[in-house]
Each structure stands twice: as C-alpha cells, then as structure tokens.
Amino acid sequence: MNLSSGAILILSGPSGAGKSSLITKIIDHIGPSYFSISTTTRPMRAGEVNGTHYHFVSEEEFKYEIENEMFLEYAFVHGNYYGTSLVPVKKALKEGKLVIFDIDVQGHDAVKNRLGDITTSVFTTTPTLHELKRRLHNRSTDSEEVITRRIDMAKREVQRIGEYDYLVVNDNLDEASEILISIAKSARMKIPTLQINEFIQQWEANA
C-alpha cells in the first residue's frame, strides 16, 4: 500500500548560505517532490527566469491574490512582496509528494502555524558570520547596499534558529547535503504524514 500522503520540508537561512545548491541536491535524491516557487513583486535580477526562480507579478496582481486568500503565507520584505500560492502546494501534497519551500523566518512561522504536523523545518547557515560576508562579496551579484541589508537580516534570522526542527551548518556542501537528504527522507515517514488508520486496518486484516 502507498502509506505516504505528502509532507513539507522548509529550508530557511541567510542569502549566501547555499540554499539553492542544497535544494538541487535534495531534489536529485528524494523521489517525487515539488519545489514551491515563490511569487514576488521584486524586479527580476540578471539571469533569473520567470516561473523558474520566482513567479514575477505586479503589485496589483499580488494584492488581488492576497484579497482572495490565495496565499499559504506572504510577507513584505525589503520593500517587496513575497508569497507562497496555495493551489499547487495542495495538489502536490495530494499526489504524495515532498513539497520543498525556500522561505524566510516569517514564512516558516506562518506555514508551521497552518501545517505544522506535516512540516519539517531546517535552518541552514554558514559556520560563521565572517564566512557569510566572504561568500556574499565573492558572488558579486549584489550591490554593497544590498549586501549590508542581507547581513543585517541574517543577524536577526540567526537569533530564531530555535524555532526550527533542525540546524544544518553548511561548511562543506557534500556533508551538508547528506544530512539534509537524510532529513528529507525522514520527513516522508513522519507519522502525521501517513495514513496510519488505514495501515492498522490492513495490517490486522491480513492475518
């Protein structure tokens, strides 16, 4: 019998912690999954693709979706809206998939409140603040002003690690992804994500 009824894995952490690389590794190793793409009003950056990195929409469209309760969670960060649309998440869960979110501390809080039973959450960060600064400067996609803002946000977010289920320090990508893949595999077997009553009935019936 197919026991699993879908589960949610949330990954949070500062820009520069390596979330995108980690998520690519998870998706390659975890079986049926759905990576939830956020909807945002922020301008597209060089190299980004609409529908791959984000669903880029106007502020007007975003506010329409808010009014119609079409978001699982949304937030206003650094002058832009970011949100998670509900419909594709529900569909993926119904198909027994592992739904993967890359969302911030605010988003984590909102999803945990609504779907905490089937949610497993991981905070990932560099080993030190120094290393985070080094990575942000090295990737040179952001202006100094943006980097400063990201570092300030990282300092605030790190204070809230205790709200998560797991911490994964991304010192070495291979080691960090190994532990994240373990957490993702486990997330599928959490009791609240399984059809336990059906399992017990069928277990006894086959006597």
Add this chain to the structure above:
Amino acid sequence: MNLSSGAILILSGPSGAGKSSLITKIIDHIGPSYFSISTTTRPMRAGEVNGTHYHFVSEEEFKYEIENEMFLEYAFVHGNYYGTSLVPVKKALKEGKLVIFDIDVQGHDAVKNRLGDITTSVFTTTPTLHELKRRLHNRSTDSEEVITRRIDMAKREVQRIGEYDYLVVNDNLDEASEILISIAKSARMKIPTLQINEFIQQWEANA
C-alpha cells in the same frame, strides 16, 4: 565546534519485526552511539549472553533499583520486570552519543514523557499480521504459548503507532535500514539536542 549534545533514538515494534537486525545496521552507520541494554528478571534464553542481550538480575536486585530511582523507565510484562538503567544513558548523552533504545510501547511512553525533546521514536513492524506470524513460527525459538502471547501483544501495540514520531514498515531489511539510518542521522541534528545558544554566540563573534 562540536554542536551535538547527544540524542535518543527509540525503536519499538513486535518481536519478529526485525528490530535486532535493524539496530545492528544503524550502529554500523551512525557514528558514536550507545545501545542501551535493558535489565530484566526474565530467565536467560538459549544463546543469550548476560551484559550483551540483557543485564539479567534477580527480582530482589530489580526491586532495589526501583526503590533507589535508578531506572529511566521500567515495566512488568508477561510476568517479568524490564527496565532501563539511568546512569549509563546519562553518561552516553554527556559524551554526545546517540543512545539507542529497543523498548516497548509502555517504555516509549515513559521516556517520551521524561526526555521527549531529545527523543526521536520509531515504530517498526512487518507489512501484515500474517507475515509476523510466519516469521515468529519460522524462527522457532519460542513455544506455541509464547508465540500466541507475542501476537496478542503485537495486536495491542500496533494500535498505538500514532504515539510515535515515525513508522518504518520492515518488508525488506535493506530498504527499512536505509530509512532508519536517515532517521538516526537526522535525530542528531534536532535543535533541542544542539548547543544552539553557544552556536549563535560563536557565529556572531566570528565576524
């Protein structure tokens, strides 16, 4: 820095579900661990070794330990006492080890109540009751009377799967141990088992 401050993994499930084989696999793959050996007043079976399978003690000795609060949990099952001594568990946790328990539903309940934050629990069973009966008859270590008692107990225990964190159906030993190893690796990274405040302090200090 060494983040981990020790964690507990509980494995429960009917006799015949394959717990011993699964635990051997976990211990081989999980790094520093301590398999908690129960203390019991039941007679030693053929092939069992004192201090390896159980600490075999007299009823008098067992009652002395109860009176002196030397058990993390204990229970009276099928006419015999079974218990988990507290001292070696505390020592192993202090050393940052993963402490592994093979205990029943009653024992799980007691440990979860006392140390739930740092405890991850797994119920494992055969795919069906039919398969459990087959395995119990095949291993031919128990009398018909004992087998009947084990099956009755299994039927009762299966009703309480919902009290656990995870369910692992042991249909195929390799697949079941792979998922159990994932759960065990994850258990070490649970936030309540980590020195989170120290981590945050050191993360910021290295700026």
